[in-house]
Amino acid sequence: MAGIEVSALHKRYPDGTVAVDRVDLSIGDGELFVMLGPSGCGKTTTLRAIAGLERQTSGDIHIGDTLLNDLEPAERDIAMVFQFYALYPHLRTRDNLAFPLRAEGLPAAEVRERVDEAARMMKLEKLLDRRPNRLSGGEQQRVALARALVRRPRAFLMDEPLTNLDAELRADMRTEIKHLQAELGTTMVYVTHDQVEAMSLGHRIAILNQGRVEQVGTPLEVYQRPASLFCAGFIGSPPMNLLEVEVADGALRAPGGLTLTPPPGLPRDRQLVAGVRPEALEVTQPGAEGAVPARIVSAEALGDEIIYVVDHGGERDVRVRMPPTVRFGEDAPVGLRHAGGTPPVYDTTTEELVA
Numbered sequence: 001m002a003g004i005e006v007s008a009l010h011k012r013y014p015d016g017t018v019a020v021d022r023v024d025l026s027i028g029d030g031e032l033f034v035m036l037g038p039s040g041c042g043k044t045t046t047l048r049a050i051a052g053l054e055r056q057t058s059g060d061i062h063i064g065d066t067l068l069n070d071l072e073p074a075e076r077d078i079a080m081v082f083q084f085y086a087l088y089p090h091l092r093t094r095d096n097l098a099f100p101l102r103a104e105g106l107p108a109a110e111v112r113e114r115v116d117e118a119a120r121m122m123k124l125e126k127l128l129d130r131r132p133n134r135l136s137g138g139e140q141q142r143v144a145l146a147r148a149l150v151r152r153p154r155a156f157l158m159d160e161p162l163t164n165l166d167a168e169l170r171a172d173m174r175t176e177i178k179h180l181q182a183e184l185g186t187t188m189v190y191v192t193h194d195q196v197e198a199m200s201l202g203h204r205i206a207i208l209n210q211g212r213v214e215q216v217g218t219p220l221e222v223y224q225r226p227a228s229l230f231c232a233g234f235i236g237s238p239p240m241n242l243l244e245v246e247v248a249d250g251a252l253r254a255p256g257g258l259t260l261t262p263p264p265g266l267p268r269d270r271q272l273v274a275g276v277r278p279e280a281l282e283v284t285q286p287g288a289e290g291a292v293p294a295r296i297v298s299a300e301a302l303g304d305e306i307i308y309v310v311d312h313g314g315e316r317d318v319r320v321r322m323p324p325t326v327r328f329g330e331d332a333p334v335g336l337r338h339a340g341g342t343p344p345v346y347d348t349t350t351e352e353l354v355a
């Protein structure tokens with residue numbers, strides 16, 4: 001086992017597309033590290049470079065003390081699982097699992113032992129004699145994961161391995177992958193564009209945008225203090241409300257009269273935007289203490305919560321998350337107030353966190 005160091009990784013494809021733009025990542029030994037970002041931001045390219053399936057234009061990749069740059073994929077001791085299962089259709093589960101081990105020339109007894117162990121971990125014991133066309137999508141993906149396991153690699157790379165599964169199965173498999181990684185303690189880099197998946201799986205998350213790393217942090221850190229407006233818009237559903245604010249009399253004032261507590265160290269003479277989570281706002285009865293007059297534009301009841309869209313006389317309506325017991329009808333006159341805490345504040349020009 002070992003950590004992975006990616007230094008100034010750069011990938012320009014022959015047609016001139018820069019897919020990865022001087023990316024640095026320091027992935028700890030035994031860490032479950034998630035790379036999150038929108039389609040085309042360079043996740044797969046980064047992963048393929050680590051696996052050796054794509055040669056980088058420049059930059060270094062280490063696993064442990066080993067420089068990987070000039071090693072063939074097979075020499076890197078890393079297993080990759082793809083979005084599509086890529087099982088051999090004519091082979092039974094048992095032989096799909098054994099294939100990479102036989103290719104390495106391991107003795108038959110050891111192959112059997114490792115296949116049995118991986119089958120047990122991925123709960124495939126009853127499916128060992130079936131071919132892929134008699135397995136469900138989830139079962140096929142479990143076989144694909146087990147095939148990565150049998151090799152006992154120094155690291156796992158997962159490229160959106162759950163994308164083709166339905167929501168329920170996805171949630172189950174997510175839990176299984178998390179337990180598996182914890183049990184094995186093997187370093188894992190997991191790629192997804194699904195922020196919920198990233199938040200629930202990752203020890204840490206790297207948020208990528210246009211080939212660059214915008215933020216690396218724990219799920220809590222990236223949720224509470226997104227490093228840029230891009231990250232603020234990407235994490236959370238619904239995302240943060242971005243309110244243009246001015247500093248006056250020691251407070252942050254947003255259009256419509258909403259007042260927020262400023263974080264310390266705010267720069268002067270810059271256009272600022274405060275990021276306010278939907279749960280950091282509160283819809284009240286009209287005239288409640290500290291509330292500005294507002295109106296419900298729409299309400300979306302989601303069972304365990306209600307998302308209100310609220311017009312408070314600002315430039316944009318805001319979204320507010322409330323418990324399902326607090327009911328206001330559409331068009332109802334209400335109050336809106338900030339429920340507390342200090343919001344992260346961004347520079348409108350640089351789009352970066354300033355305080």
Ligand SMILES: Nc1ncnc2c1ncn2[C@@H]1O[C@H](COP(=O)(O)OP(=O)(O)OP(=O)(O)O)[C@@H](O)[C@H]1O
Binds near residue numbers: 013019038044
């Ligand atoms: N072989 C290639 N030649 C030219 N450009 C490519 C090639 N492969 C990928 N790209 C481009 O590089 C960028 C990054 O692609 P990549 O596949 O790494 O993105 P991704 O983050 O994995 O996206 P997705 O979430 O859609 O899988 C994109 O702009 C893509 O169009």
Ligand SMILES: [Mg+2]
Binds near residue numbers: 043044045
């Ligand atoms: Mg991809």
